[in-house]
Amino acid sequence: MRKTVILITGVNGEIGHGLVRSLHKEGVTNLIGVDLNMPDEYVQERTQDCLVGNILDKNLLERINAQYEIEAIYHMAALLSTRAEFSPVIAHEVNVDGTLNLLDLAMEQAQSRGKPVKFFFPSSIAVYGLPSLSEKSEAGAIHEDDYRYPQTMYGCNKLYCESLGDYYGYYYKRLSATDSKGLVDFRAIRFPGIISAQTLPAGGTSDYAPEMIHAAAKGEHYDCFVREDATIPFMTMTDAILAIELLMAAPQNTLTQTVYNIKAFNPSAGEFFTKLKEYFPEADVKFVINDNRQSIIDSWPADVNDDQARQDWGWSAIHDLDKAFSDYLIPEIRSRYEHS
Ligand code: SER
Numbered sequence: 001m002r003k004t005v006i007l008i009t010g011v012n013g014e015i016g017h018g019l020v021r022s023l024h025k026e027g028v029t030n031l032i033g034v035d036l037n038m039p040d041e042y043v044q045e046r047t048q049d050c051l052v053g054n055i056l057d058k059n060l061l062e063r064i065n066a067q068y069e070i071e072a073i074y075h076m077a078a079l080l081s082t083r084a085e086f087s088p089v090i091a092h093e094v095n096v097d098g099t100l101n102l103l104d105l106a107m108e109q110a111q112s113r114g115k116p117v118k119f120f121f122p123s124s125i126a127v128y129g130l131p132s133l134s135e136k137s138e139a140g141a142i143h144e145d146d147y148r149y150p151q152t153m154y155g156c157n158k159l160y161c162e163s164l165g166d167y168y169g170y171y172y173k174r175l176s177a178t179d180s181k182g183l184v185d186f187r188a189i190r191f192p193g194i195i196s197a198q199t200l201p202a203g204g205t206s207d208y209a210p211e212m213i214h215a216a217a218k219g220e221h222y223d224c225f226v227r228e229d230a231t232i233p234f235m236t237m238t239d240a241i242l243a244i245e246l247l248m249a250a251p252q253n254t255l256t257q258t259v260y261n262i263k264a265f266n267p268s269a270g271e272f273f274t275k276l277k278e279y280f281p282e283a284d285v286k287f288v289i290n291d292n293r294q295s296i297i298d299s300w301p302a303d304v305n306d307d308q309a310r311q312d313w314g315w316s317a318i319h320d321l322d323k324a325f326s327d328y329l330i331p332e333i334r335s336r337y338e339h340s
Contacts, residue, residue, distance in 0.1 A: 017042070103165065217337045224285055230269045233301070234264065234272075
């Protein structure tokens with residue numbers, strides 16, 4: 001008998017950590033992780049098994065397929081937007097071919113189980129591309145179907161993988177005699193920038209907000225690479241994980257879309273710094289603009305409309321900007337650096 005498990009790729013990454021932490025707290029004991037590097041002890045202690053390897057390695061995926069019965073996949077492994085601009089072809093391989101491999105694994109598992117495999121895919125505000133700053137400010141809170149003209153390799157990859165998810169969910173091999181509709185139960189969220197008190201992101205373009213606050217907590221200087229008026233939506237890791245869990249728990253027949261926007265708060269970099277100074281008056285931040293990274297942020301929306309997520313699966317963020325600092329970031333970051 002194969003063991004029934006929940007598979008998390010990119011388990012050692014930021015959201016991977018957050019998911020393991022939360023699912024483990026809720027009593028989930030059958031987590032299997034995959035990551036390029038051996039996950040840290042925190043993750044190892046809270047998972048049944050951690051496999052070190054590349055999601056492009058078909059042998060690794062075949063081994064997983066043979067060894068486990070998978071009920072759900074949280075496919076978090078990806079190269080983020082800044083890193084992807086330095087290695088676009090590698091980013092495409094990891095972000096697109098890697099996702100295709102995981103969708104295929106989900107389909108094989110669902111066919112052999114004879115029941116659907118749930119598949120969570122973290123998409124991003126990077127799928128949007130606003131042509132100019134004036135259009136960005138006029139556009140306001142944009143809907144899921146607006147401005148899907150990504151300007152980054154990462155954004156292109158995420159947008160295409162959303163379509164791949166729809167294909168596996170609804171149209172897979174429609175010319176064959178077997179009906180595979182619904183076997184891969186694909187669900188995706190377009191995340192804003194995420195700020196975690198426990199971990200720092202690597203290679204993203206929204207990294208300036210988390211980097212600013214972690215630097216302040218450590219008493220270090222920080223050069224913020226975007227202008228003070230740069231604005232995109234953000235949320236806490238707590239809310240990002242809550243959203244994943246709410247969407248994954250929603251009955252399939254209540255979902256009217258496969259891909260949802262969500263939002264919590266959207267301060268400019270300058271407003272974020274002002275809030276930070278309430279807690280760390282000595283915070284030493286200089287705005288040293290990197291024009292190229294700035295242009296990526298300028299192409300992302302300042303705000304998104306998340307009405308459908310609210311309506312379909314009861315989405316509502318716990319933390320606005322004030323609560324993000326007072327109830328989550330400041331207490332957890334302070335205790336983190338005091339103890340390290
Ligand atoms: N946070 C991601 C990045 O900056 C966007 O989804 O790449």
